[in-house]
Amino acid sequence: MATIPEFDVRSFIAGLPLLPGVYRMLDSQGQVLYVGKAGQLKKRVASYFHKTNVSPRIALMVSHIARIEVTVTPTEAEALLLENNLIKALKPRYNILFRDDKSYPYIVLTGHAFPRLVYHRSLTARHHQYFGPYPNSHAARESIQLLQRIFRIRTCEDISFSNRTRPCLLHQIHRCTAPCVGLISQQDYAADVRNAILLLQGKQGEVEAKLRQAMEQAAEKQHYEQAAALRDQLQALHTVQQKQFMESGRATDADIVAVAELNGALCLNVAMVRGGRHLGDKSYFPQNAAGQTAQEVLHAFLTQHYLDHPVPSLILISMPIAAGALEELLSEQAGHRVQIRHGLRGERRKWLEMAEKNALLVLGQQAGQMAGQLARLEKLREVLGLPQLSRIECFDISHTMGEATVASCVVYDNMAMRSAEYRRYNITGITGGDDYAAMRQALLRRYQKLHAGEGMRPDLILIDGGEGQLNVATQVMEQLGLQEIPLMGVAKGVERKPGMEQLLLPQQEKPLQLPPDSPALHLIQQVRDEAHRFAIGGHRAKRGKARTTSMLEEISGVGERRRRNLLARFGGLQGVSQASVEELAQVDGISTALAKKIYQQLH
Known part of the structure; x- marks a missing residue:
């Protein structure tokens, strides 16, 4: 260097x-x-x-x-x-930067005697088989449902699988063959798993041939029920082929990457084809791309994206770039030849046109959304008389009669909610139900760093609550020397209906009430509702965890080992609550007398 x-x-x-x-x-x-x-x-x-x-x-x-x-x-x-x-x-x-997203989702077939079909992100265990990646969780879950419909492979948790005594609902609606209770042999189940693997690999013709041969053999042996089940699998497979296979006769693995421009904004659309089946698409927006050509943005995306994610053997792009070094590097990292191709014909040309249309569609939608958000933001800035308004932070408190109090802070910045910057605060050391003390603690924890010169300064702080919560917020900001940051309380109003909110401002006696159709009010409602949702989610999780532990801990005679055996046997507290005295008594370490005590306590 x-x-x-x-x-x-x-x-x-x-x-x-x-x-x-x-x-x-x-x-x-x-x-x-x-x-x-x-x-x-x-x-x-x-x-x-x-x-x-x-x-x-x-x-x-x-x-x-x-x-x-x-x-x-x-x-x-x-x-x-x-x-x-x-x-x-x-x-x-x-x-040029592209925001790091979550790892791609995969479909996993576990290494059990009766493999489980499961959705998972990232590659973790060698003894499992992974298929994908999929562009988003919807595409992966849809494929799992497809495999359930055709091959009826189990998706249940291992604890539930090991402890079932009768088939579950999925078996009744023909989505599982119930290996948990022995309604299918390990050999027949393995045959279904092999066919599912072939379909995930794009070898649908081979799957169809195997199913047809098995159906004919079952019919010859007069096993008509088995033949009918195989016939249904074939029909389901044909439906899938008609809807989702893009290139006839080829088990193609390819990504189609198209870049589109609209009013100076750029978007890349990535469509995934695995085994000849279209799995869906995903759009990406570059940062710091002002003044850059579409080719430069495309090259930056291919480099940043594929050096961190699995690479198919074929990448089809909408415009030519110098890809020689990138092909060499991707091939070396992937362990197979990777081709980056442009100037296509036939079906593949249609794939690119489809990706380009999707990119333009997303750009058009984004432009419309940004225009609406800009109008809302500008109207709120005018209403409050602020010199600038870009970043809004909103706080809410959630609890159930003082139990499991959680405060939330959500962030709206640059005309969008920024979920990566959301924060939850577990409130401790206060009297249960004291919303003022909870708000004080949350604000102090949030803005102490800002007082020390760290973090981003909001242009407006919203407090979900009335005059009392707003007064607490005013005191905290004065204590931290941040009183120049504007504050607003959002009260639900007398009728507690959307559109009737009262907006409370420090040093202003009369509440401000905007018309129900005001763009400024719509922005306030959007941010306030998100803070409320985020707070309730955190509170419910905290309360559920506390109650799960405490309800069994309160029963004398149920120690840690017995509690663990109960939860493992019935798959959680809900299963324990639904169990009869006789079923509880079958658990290791639980006598009939103790089973009666547990049943009475939970009911």
Whole structure:
């Protein structure tokens, strides 16, 4: 690595090699402005200072460069990998960025004697079989339902499977063959699992041939009930083929990546095809992409996305890019040949057109939503007379008669709810039901860091509550020296109906009441309702956990071991509550007398 204490462009560039590598541009504070890779470092870095027709964005970046660091790599492909890792770690302000999403969902067949079909994110256990990835949870769950409908593979938890005495509802509605109670042999169940695997691998023709052969054999042996079941599987399989298979005769694994532009905004749409079956699509929006071409955005996406996710053998793109180094690197990492192709014909050309239309559709929807949010935000700013309004934080308190008190804080920023910035606060050390004390504790915990100079300052704080809660908030902000941040209480009003909210402002005696159709009121309701939802979710989880533990702990004679045996036998507290005295007495360590005591306590 080479660094220079005082930046001299000419001498620095003169000392650079004509080798592949990665360069990092830093400002006077040591913050990384930009990370890039090059096949020849000297030529690439020099281009930033010698070109006269660079975009205003690049010109601004160059004006802030205080020094440059470079790292030489053996190959351009390795430079690409290092560039991606540095971009993900440093998030430079001038690099095109794509928000890291959750890991992709997979369908898993477990390694049990009677395998379980389950939805899961990420690859964790080697003894399980994973299929995917799927673009979203809906696509994965829909495929699980499809496999249940055709092959009736179990989806139940292991505890429930091990302790059932009679078939569950899924067996009654023909979604499971009930291996838990021995209604199907391990051999027949394994045959269904093998067919499910073949279908997930895109080998639908082989599945159909096996089912047809088995049906004919059952009919010859006059096993008509079995033949009818196989016939139903074939019919279900035909329905799936008609609806979801995109390329006849090919078990194709491919991603279709299209980039579209609308009014200066860019969107990438990724459609996934696995085994010839269309699994769905997902849209991505780049950050820091102003002034960048669609090709540059597409290349940045392919690099950042596929170096962190499983790669299919074929990636179809809507416009040409220089993909040689990327193909080499992706092939090496994936362990199989990866092709990036453009300029397609026939069915595959239609796939790309479909992805482009979806990207434009999402851009149009986003533009409409942003316009509506902008109108709401601007109207609220006018109503409150604020010089600026972008970031709103809202607080709510939730409890049941003082039990399991939880405070929520949700964030609205840049015209959208920012769920990654939501926070919940478990309230302790107060009198149960004291909403004022709960609000005080939540605000202090939230804004102490802001008082110390850390965190983002909101332009408006909403308090879900009346005058008392607003007064507490005012006192806390004065205590922290943050009284310049505007506060507003949102009370439900006398009739407690949506549209009749009263807006309370400090130092203003009369509440403000906006018309029910006011865009400003709609924004307040949107943020307030989200805070309420988030608080209730946290409260219910906390209350449920506390009650699950305490109800069994309160029964004398039920220690930790017996409590664990009960929960394992019946799959949770609800199952224990539904059990009869005779069923409770069958649990290891539970006598008939103790079973009666447990039953009486829970009822």
